[in-house]
Amino acid sequence: MDVNELLEKEETGIAPHFIQPLKPQIIEETSKAILQCTVVGQPTPKVKWFTGKDEIRPSPTKQLSYNPETGVATLEILEPSPEDETIYRVKADNKFGQAECRANLIISKSVAVTQPLVMYAPKITKPVKAIVASVNEDIVLEADFEGTPKPDITWLRNGKEIKPSDNFEIEVEENKTILRIKKKTNKKQKGGKYEVRAINIKGGGSFLWYSCNN
CATH class of the missing domain: 2.60.40.10 (Immunoglobulins)
Structure with missing residues (x-):
């Protein structure tokens, strides 16, 4: 195998792309938020979450995960606050390219559903x-x-x-x-x-x- 064939083989891959993009979420203020998408690529892309320009890091209130076998990327916000009501951005990249999607999170006040009073x-x-x-x-x-x-x-x-x-x-x-x-x-x-x-x-x-x- 000559050098050109070796380089061509090494450069074979797939740029990241979203099979299931991030979707807007509406949750009650007492519920945890789960933002999820599916992104794949070859080699396995690096997945990062952002709000604005700030990268989201794992913390006691936020958990991040990515399953390279299924491509499912998840952000869990365990105790949502008004500050968490914003636009979230997911960025995936490997050496063949990058892909990005975004969606917003809305926190609504829970409303008790009651039966109307029959008078x-x-x-x-x-x-x-x-x-x-x-x-x-x-x-x-x-x-x-x-x-x-x-x-x-x-x-x-x-x-x-x-x-x-x-x-x-x-x-x-x-x-x-x-x-x-x-x-x-x-x-x-x-x-x-x-x-x-x-x-x-x-x-x-x-x-x-x-x-x-x-």
Whole structure:
């Protein structure tokens, strides 16, 4: 083999080229970033990563790898910060040439996905029952309700709102309300038309109960 044949054989090779270029990435701020591409050449190219003109070096927060058998080059950013939201450049070169590709990384704030709240007007699901009460015991009126969002509950006597006092106690639970008329309340204050109302932004519902006046 003469010198020219030997030189020709030594110079046989393939310049680097990307089989799979780098692609833009969008990640959540709590996720690690993985930037990856595939570049091959003969002889095996040297692969370097850059941001701007600065070469990226391995560090506790950044890991670099290149598999010469598959050509896969990877940059892992373990704890992305706002500074990492930039354009990344991969450069591969051997003595037959060089190739380069670039892509940007976007870090977005995670948004919790929630189901929409289905709202519906309140209604009384268990109306107040008529009762017979002794003058020596409290009168207790109860009603069950439902509605979304949770309705505001109001008790009325003869069309006027009842406020909690020494004579009247009002309890509102998750789906139930109780009006307690104390036994010490005089007969004139006890008698009348009682009403419970449940109201939210979708509407309202009510139920009437008439007390005895004698």
